[in-house]
Amino acid sequence: MSKYTIGIDFGTLSGRAILVDVNTGEELAISTLEYKHAVMDNSLPSGKKLPRDWALQHPKDYLDVLSTTIPNVIGEAGVSPDDIIGIGIDFTACTIIPIKSDGTPLCFLNEYKDEPHAYVKLWKHHAAQDKADQLNEIALKMDQQKWLDRYGGKISSEWLFPKVWQILDEAPHIYEETDYFIEAADWVVWQLTGNHTRNACTAGYKAIWHKQDGYPDPEFFKELDPRLENVVEEKLNMPITPLGEKAGEITERAADMTGLTVGTAVAIGHADAHVCFPALKIDGPGKMLNIIGTSSCHLILSEEEQLVPGICGVVEDGICPGFYGYEAGQNCVGDTFGWFVDNCVSAEYYKLAHHEEIGIYEYLTRKAQQLHAGENGLVALDWWNGNRSTLVDVDLTGLIVGMTLQTKPEEIYRALLESAAYGTRKIVETFRDNGVPVNEFFAAGGIARKNSLMMQIYADVLDMPVKIGGSSQAPALASAIFGAVAAGSDRGGYDDVFEAGKVMGKLDDKVYYPIPENKEIYDRLYSEYSALYDHFGKYTRDTMKRLKTIRKEQTTS
Ligand SMILES: Nc1ncnc2c1ncn2[C@@H]1O[C@H](COP(=O)(O)OP(=O)(O)O)[C@@H](O)[C@H]1O
Ligand SMILES: O=C(CO)[C@@H](O)[C@@H](O)COP(=O)(O)O
Numbered sequence: 001m002s003k004y005t006i007g008i009d010f011g012t013l014s015g016r017a018i019l020v021d022v023n024t025g026e027e028l029a030i031s032t033l034e035y036k037h038a039v040m041d042n043s044l045p046s047g048k049k050l051p052r053d054w055a056l057q058h059p060k061d062y063l064d065v066l067s068t069t070i071p072n073v074i075g076e077a078g079v080s081p082d083d084i085i086g087i088g089i090d091f092t093a094c095t096i097i098p099i100k101s102d103g104t105p106l107c108f109l110n111e112y113k114d115e116p117h118a119y120v121k122l123w124k125h126h127a128a129q130d131k132a133d134q135l136n137e138i139a140l141k142m143d144q145q146k147w148l149d150r151y152g153g154k155i156s157s158e159w160l161f162p163k164v165w166q167i168l169d170e171a172p173h174i175y176e177e178t179d180y181f182i183e184a185a186d187w188v189v190w191q192l193t194g195n196h197t198r199n200a201c202t203a204g205y206k207a208i209w210h211k212q213d214g215y216p217d218p219e220f221f222k223e224l225d226p227r228l229e230n231v232v233e234e235k236l237n238m239p240i241t242p243l244g245e246k247a248g249e250i251t252e253r254a255a256d257m258t259g260l261t262v263g264t265a266v267a268i269g270h271a272d273a274h275v276c277f278p279a280l281k282i283d284g285p286g287k288m289l290n291i292i293g294t295s296s297c298h299l300i301l302s303e304e305e306q307l308v309p310g311i312c313g314v315v316e317d318g319i320c321p322g323f324y325g326y327e328a329g330q331n332c333v334g335d336t337f338g339w340f341v342d343n344c345v346s347a348e349y350y351k352l353a354h355h356e357e358i359g360i361y362e363y364l365t366r367k368a369q370q371l372h373a374g375e376n377g378l379v380a381l382d383w384w385n386g387n388r389s390t391l392v393d394v395d396l397t398g399l400i401v402g403m404t405l406q407t408k409p410e411e412i413y414r415a416l417l418e419s420a421a422y423g424t425r426k427i428v429e430t431f432r433d434n435g436v437p438v439n440e441f442f443a444a445g446g447i448a449r450k451n452s453l454m455m456q457i458y459a460d461v462l463d464m465p466v467k468i469g470g471s472s473q474a475p476a477l478a479s480a481i482f483g484a485v486a487a488g489s490d491r492g493g494y495d496d497v498f499e500a501g502k503v504m505g506k507l508d509d510k511v512y513y514p515i516p517e518n519k520e521i522y523d524r525l526y527s528e529y530s531a532l533y534d535h536f537g538k539y540t541r542d543t544m545k546r547l548k549t550i551r552k553e554q555t556t557s
Contacts, residue, residue, distance in 0.1 A: 004028070004084045006073060006092070007479030008065065009272055010091040012122070012294045013038055016196045017064030018473050022085065022461075022493060025504035031072035035061035039122060051128040052555060053394075057120040059097055059105045060261065063189055065259070070258040071252060081261045084484030085491045087192070087250070088267035090275040091185035092123045094159050094206035098178035099491065100169065104178060104192050116172035120164045120184060124295070124331065124427060126386060126394045128166040130155035135165070138223050139216075147208055147216055152311040154392040158331075160207040161224075164235070168227060180436040181235050183432075185269030187437050191265050192258075193248030196283040198238040199269045206314030206326055209240060211316045241268045244497045246486040265493070266275045267486035272295030272475045274319045276444055279478035279502025280469045285323065286439040288431075290424060290458075293445040296333040298389070298427050300326045306435040311388025313426075319475040320497055326436060328427045328455065331394060332385035334364050336446055337361065340416060345409050352436075366412035368417070369453045375520040376411035378402040379528045380419035381536060390430050391537040397544045398456035399536060401528075417454045418522075421461035426461060430485070442507075444469030447507070460518035460525060470506030481505065 002174055003022045008015055019029045037058040043049050051344045069266045105120070112118035135155055139148045148154070155161065160181065168175040182190075183202040190196050203209040203430045215232045220231035241247065250264040273291040277299070284287055288300045301323040303313055311328040319325030341360045345537060354362035359519055379401050386394030390543065428438050441464045443455060449472050471477040481500045487493030493498035536544060 003084065004077070004079055005086040005088070005480040005483035005487065005493070006070060007088050007481070007483060008069065008090070009474040009475035010062060010065065010089070010188065011272065012092055012124070012403045013021065015062065015069060016473055016476050017065070017069035017371070018074050018476045018480060019077045019079065019084070020477060020504060022484050022504065025231065025477075025506055027126070027473070027477065028386045029076035030072040030100065030225070031069035031076065033065045033068045035324050036064065037061055040119065044114065044116060044119070046129065046385060048114055048116070050116055051127060053125075054116065055125040056116065057095070057122050058107065059120055059184070059187065060108075062184065063191065064190070066191065067127060067257045070260060074259050084260060085493050086267065086423065086482070086487035087260065088252060088479035088483035089181065089185055089188050089484065090270045090272045090378060090479045091188065093185065093202045093271040094161060094163070095184040095185050096121050096163060096170055096181050097184055097210070098174060099180050099182055099187065099378060101179040103162040103196065106195055109316040112174065112177075115171060115174055116173040117167045119377060121173070123158055124385065125163060126157060128162035129157040129168070129394050131162040131165040132303060135162060135224060139220065142220055142223060144216060144220060145329075147213065148209065150210070150308040151208070151313045152308050152389070152392060155208065156312065156388060156392050157394050158388070164231065165224060165228065168225060172227075178235060180191070183269065185271065189247045189266060189269045192250055192254045194253070195248040196238055196252045197268055197341050198240045200240050200242050201271050201274050201315070201318050201355065203240045204318040205271070205274075205313045207234060207236065221507055226551075235337060242317055242321055243268060243270060244317075259541045265483065265487040265491065266484040267479070268477065274299060275385060275478040275482065276469070276474045277301070277320050277478065278443060278481045278497050279474040279505045279506040280442050280467075280507060281501050283440060283498040287436050287442060288428065288438045288440065289442045289444065291414060291445040292333055292447040294334045295385070295388075296420065296424070296445070297327060297329040300431065300436060300438060302326065302436050303312065304435070308431055308434040308436060310430055311323070314388060316346065326431065328389035328431070330382060330420065330423045331388045332382070336384040336398070336416050337413070341415060344412065362408050364413045364452050365451060368414035371411065374521040374525060376402075376414050378407070378411060378415035379405070379525055380415045381529070381532055382416070382419035384422040386429065389427050391541075393537075393541065395545045396537060396541065397550055399532065401532060405505055411536060417451075417457055418461065418525070418528070420454070422526050423460050424458065425526060426530070426533065440467070441465070442469065443465045446472075446475035452512075456515070459512040459514045461522045463514050463519050466512040467507040468510055469510075470508045477504070
């Protein structure tokens with residue numbers, strides 16, 4: 001008798017569920033729901049305006065994903081809910097919700113509906129950079145290198161404490177009324193199981209938690225703001241559960257909402273990038289996995305804890321049990337291309353794409369593919385939404401050098417694709433230079449399978465073969481794998497995530513190999529990228545910051 005699991009990937013704009021056969025990895029059904037409120041970066045549902053750099057979400061959209069996509073995949077696959085043995089959840093991170101002790105988000109309560117700080121702060125909420133700057137400065141002054149160095153020497157404004165501090169500073173009453181700040185991954189798991197759990201991945205990477213040392217001392221938090229002295233005890237006080245464990249089982253309420261059977265196993269929540277390893281059968285060190293979507297995450301396992309400057313963090317068991325997991329990343333990849341096609345491509349190009357019955361990305365990609373490496377004469381810095389690694393500063397901005405009156409949209413588009421590859425090479429070199437070998441390169445996420453030109457450019461720029469995940473929904477497949485492990489072998493699942501990955505994971509037959517003549521050109525262009533990277537990112541980084549300050553002043557005056 002076949003058994004099945006469901007994996008749900010909560011992305012930036014939508015939630016995607018897939019139903020997978022546990023014995024073959026076959027994906028029987030998929031269902032996607034776009035979030036009704038998408039990313040609230042201009043205003044709240046009430047119309048209240050939001051300042052620049054904000055990015056909020058509405059937790060009701062996550063419940064809609066559960067109540068829509070799960071029944072959809074069960075119906076489409078035509079399987080009995082009794083044969084679905086487990087479910088796993090992954091989510092963007094650090095995406096946090098202020099909640100009451102019973103799990104109710106503050107924004108669900110009438111009195112807080114018009115309070116921006118009562119809503120979900122999405123991973124790309126970038127309005128707490130000043131808090132991150134102060135936090136890093138104070139950490140250095142207080143000799144907190146022990147944990148700071150594990151986070152590459154800097155905490156990003158995308159992570160939990162700068163966001164929580166911003167809430168305390170700008171809306172102390174919301175901070176006061178919040179019983180817990182919870183990652184959205186853990187909140188969704190709570191809605192399914194009735195159990196309040198915290199996963200080790202997001203606690204480790206996003207909330208400065210360490211398996212042996214715990215959190216920074218209260219003295220440190222007190223120095224940030226005396227009201228934060230006991231922030232851990234007061235707002236985050238939940239035991240942390242390793243990945244690969246079971247969080248609980250589907251409750252009656254969740255069964256009514258989803259159509260699943262009461263008692264179905266639910267895995268501990270995971271982050272959308274980190275979860276992916278078993279979906280590509282990756283089971284050990286030296287194999288970098290790059291999840292390329294709206295943003296991009298670079299993840300790698302190692303048997304040792306090395307301190308690598310400018311990365312997001314190294315966390316023991318933070319990706320898969322038994323290894324140190326490293327994360328680095330780029331704040332925007334797909335988002336940059338989205339910005340470009342929405343703002344910089346003429347109606348004529350859209351008309352021609354329509355005429356050829358293809359989308360605008362495919363149209364631009366075809367045109368960009370006809371160019372030789374280096375023929376566009378452009379080098380771009382990939383900082384359209386800041387720099388996550390290795391400079392850790394969301395105030396840095398994008399740049400294109402080499403533009404002339406002859407420059408065509410497809411040339412700029414190609415330069416943007418190339419800049420994402422250069423940013424990735426910078427990350428790979430930083431790992432290698434600091435004792436973390438990168439021997440193989442794997443790519444997954446929406447773009448990895450959609451854009452073959454981009455993957456070829458990655459192979460050429462990195463001078464490494466690029467292997468592609470076999471599923472168009474790698475995070476959801478990986479979550480289904482974690483669901484099978486939560487169910488365990490007694491119920492027809494697995495006891496070990498790597499064992500489950502071997503059966504349920506998949507790689508595409510297509511591998512992109514470096515083209516030697518392109519590699520040579522890209523080596524030269526990469527050295528130009530590196531010079532610009534150092535110039536604008538290190539020596540004159542204040543230029544970009546000053547421009548942002550002037551813009552802010554002029555927007556509010
Ligand atoms: N063919 C394409 N080439 C490059 N970028 C694309 C293409 N199609 C979509 N995108 C961009 O990819 C991003 C979506 O990535 P995806 O992995 O599907 O979602 P998510 O990041 O939410 O998990 C969007 O920012 C979009 O602009
Ligand atoms: O930051 C992380 C994980 O650390 C991601 O959740 C975040 O970059 C969002 O990922 P997507 O680009 O939406 O796939």
